[in-house]
Structure formats: C-alpha cells, structure tokens
Amino acid sequence: MPKQNYENYWKLTNAFTDYNGQKFLDTLAVCIQFIDDFKTEEYSEDKYSRLQDEIYKVNPINHISIRKSINQLVKMGFVNSFLVSYHPQAQEYISARTNKKRVTLLSKIVYSNSSFNRAVNNESSIKQINFLVQTLIEKGKLSKEEIIALMLVDIEAQKETFLPENDLKKYVKEANNIGFLKRKYNQIGYLSNLLGKLDDLVFVNDDLYFKEDAEQIFGEDLKAVSKRRDPYLHRLYKNQLQDECEEIYGNPMCVLEQLTYPVLIASHIKPFIDSDENEAYDPNNGLLLSRTIDSLFDLKYISFSDEGEMLFSSRIAEDVKDFWGDYRLENSILNDKRKIFLAYHRNLMIERDAKV
Numbered sequence: 001m002p003k004q005n006y007e008n009y010w011k012l013t014n015a016f017t018d019y020n021g022q023k024f025l026d027t028l029a030v031c032i033q034f035i036d037d038f039k040t041e042e043y044s045e046d047k048y049s050r051l052q053d054e055i056y057k058v059n060p061i062n063h064i065s066i067r068k069s070i071n072q073l074v075k076m077g078f079v080n081s082f083l084v085s086y087h088p089q090a091q092e093y094i095s096a097r098t099n100k101k102r103v104t105l106l107s108k109i110v111y112s113n114s115s116f117n118r119a120v121n122n123e124s125s126i127k128q129i130n131f132l133v134q135t136l137i138e139k140g141k142l143s144k145e146e147i148i149a150l151m152l153v154d155i156e157a158q159k160e161t162f163l164p165e166n167d168l169k170k171y172v173k174e175a176n177n178i179g180f181l182k183r184k185y186n187q188i189g190y191l192s193n194l195l196g197k198l199d200d201l202v203f204v205n206d207d208l209y210f211k212e213d214a215e216q217i218f219g220e221d222l223k224a225v226s227k228r229r230d231p232y233l234h235r236l237y238k239n240q241l242q243d244e245c246e247e248i249y250g251n252p253m254c255v256l257e258q259l260t261y262p263v264l265i266a267s268h269i270k271p272f273i274d275s276d277e278n279e280a281y282d283p284n285n286g287l288l289l290s291r292t293i294d295s296l297f298d299l300k301y302i303s304f305s306d307e308g309e310m311l312f313s314s315r316i317a318e319d320v321k322d323f324w325g326d327y328r329l330e331n332s333i334l335n336d337k338r339k340i341f342l343a344y345h346r347n348l349m350i351e352r353d354a355k356v
Contacts, residue, residue, distance in 0.1 A: 074118050
C-alpha cells in the first residue's frame with residue numbers, strides 16, 4: 001500500500017442533501033443561466049463574485065454558504081470548473097417531471113463527471129465515484145468501514161481502476177488506527193448520502209450493494225432492511241405528536257384511550273416503509289398510541305373511519321371487538337391530511353384480510 005497523506009482524503013462539499021429540493025434546483029438553474037450569459041468571459045474572481053450575487057437573489061443566505069453550494073455543484077459534476085460550461089444533462093435534470101427521472105440523471109452526471117478534487121477555480125480528472133463503483137463491482141458489496149477506508153485512497157497512485165481486496169483491508173485497518181470516522185464524520189455522511197441516492201445502489205444494514213444483487217440475497221425483505229429511520233427526525237416526529245396532545249388534552253396520551261401511559265408509541269398510519277421522505281416524519285401521518293393499540297394498528301387488525309370509528313379486521317377475535325368496540329378517535333385528531341393517511345391504512349387492512 002503506498003504511503004499516504006491522510007489529510008488528502010476524498011472531500012465532498014455538501015451545502016444540500018436534498019437533490020430534488022427547490023433550493024438545489026434554483027441554485028443550479030441560476031448557475032446554468034449565468035454560464036450561458038457569460039460563457040465567452042474568462043474566469044475571474046469578479047465573475048465568481050457576480051454569480052454569488054445572482055444566487056443570493058433566489059437563496060438569500062450568507063456568501064460562504066453560497067460558495068459552498070457552487071462548489072458542491074462543481075464537485076458533483078453538474079457545473080464544470082472555471083464557470084465556462086456545465087454537464088449537457090444539467091438542464092434536463094432541472095426540468096425533469098419526476099424524482100425518479102432525476103435519480104437516473106443524477107447517477108449519470110455524478111458517475112460521468114464528478115470529481116471531489118475539483119473546485120470552482122481548480123480542475124481535476126480524478127473520479128472517486130467511478131473508483132468506488134468499480135471496487136464494488138469487483139467485491140460485490142462494500143461495508144461502511146470499507147467505504148470510509150476508500151476515502152483515504154490516492155487514486156492516482158493506484159495501478160487498477162479499483163482497489164484490490166487485500167489493499168482494501170489495509171486501508172480499513174489504517175482508517176481505524178487514525179480514528180478517521182470520528183475526525184471526518186460529516187464528510188463520511190455526505191458521501192453516504194450521495195451514494196444512497198444513486199440509481200441501482202442500495203444500502204442494506206450499512207453495506208452497499210448493487211440493487212439487483214441485494215434483491216437476490218434478501219428477496220422480498222429488501223425493502224424492509226434497506227430503509228432505516230433517522231433517529232433524530234423520528235424524535236422530532238414524536239415530539240410533534242406529543243405537542244398536539246398537549247394542545248388538545250393537556251398532556252401527552254394515547255389519543256384513542258385518552259390515558260397518560262408512561263410509554264407511548266408514535267405510530268405511523270401509512271407505514272414508514274411505504275412513506276416517502278416527507279410522509280415518514282409528517283405528524284399528520286401519525287397517532288400517539290399505547291403499546292397494545294399500536295400493535296393492533298401496526299398489524300392491521302384495526303383501523304379507523306374518517307369519523308373516528310374503530311374498524312376491525314376479519315382476522316381479529318370477537319372478544320377483542322367487544323372490548324374495544326365503543327372506542328373512537330375524536331374529531332379534533334381527524335384533520336383532512338390525517339384522513340388521507342387513514343384511507344391508505346384501511347386499504348392495507350382490507351388487502352391483508354383478503355389474503356387470509
């Protein structure tokens with residue numbers, strides 16, 4: 001393994017983590033229009049400064065953050081160094097009608113044109129994502145530790161377009177020895193976020209696979225094991241449900257039984273696994289429930305009508321129906337958005353019953 005300067009790790013600037021978000025798209029659109037308007041003008045600090053001013057008009061944040069956002073677009077391959085051109089599919093990315101199409105375009109742009117060594121005023125042909133993907137092709141899967149270790153590799157010093165397995169083991173050991181994970185936690189998170197949004201790649205329990213390989217290994221369980229809750233966002237989601245109960249009832253409590261249990265569950269109406277990024281942590285897609293009710297609700301033994309009436313699965317025993325039959329959700333809980341999620345839940349219960 002070549003001797004390394006471990007401060008020359010793969011550095012990905014990340015002003016944005018949502019590549020479908022309006023701020024990302026607006027910033028990219030301004031960059032493209034600016035390059036078109038001044039494509040014959042050579043790069044200068046003045047030109048760079050004027051672009052920052054244009055971005056400020058659509059995203060009024062401090063100029064340090066604006067420079068970070070421009071450099072992210074350069075490193076990801078959307079915009080080329082020195083502000084004279086951009087990827088030919090960058091405009092198509094902005095105008096794409098679906099996020100699914102953007103995923104495909106993002107993958108093409110990043111794989112073909114990204115370089116973490118690039119900056120607005122510096123060109124580089126070193127393509128870290130290509131190197132990582134080629135290593136994944138050779139190995140079949142990459143663990144979190146191995147991805148972290150790859151961030152230490154000087155690609156220009158490698159003979160192959162991928163890192164051989166024996167060398168990868170050495171880099172893993174070295175990354176652990178120097179405490180790279182603790183020191184560069186944010187950079188590692190940025191890379192993982194990008195990899196998780198590329199087409200045909202999927203994380204399963206912190207291991208990176210090609211989706212086709214993962215489907216063969218995990219089968220129908222793939223969807224369940226590959227989607228993970230963000231613990232902080234889930235905590236905020238539960239806090240919002242508790243705040244809602246405090247406003248309505250005075251205390252956090254089970255919204256069905258109206259009892260202040262010591263342990264309450266932030267129960268998803270549309271299952272977390274079926275929810276997109278917004279639905280997964282939308283408090284309207286949740287009910288604060290006791291453990292017992294959460295279990296029945298989660299397994300689709302019970303659901304609720306738009307009027308709050310408890311509905312029972314054909315799979316549930318009569319004595320359970322008799323015990324809970326008079327319970328209902330109050331109208332104060334049943335806003336319009338929550339009713340949409342409840343309709344989804346009712347359909348799941350009907351589908352589950354039909355399979356029995």
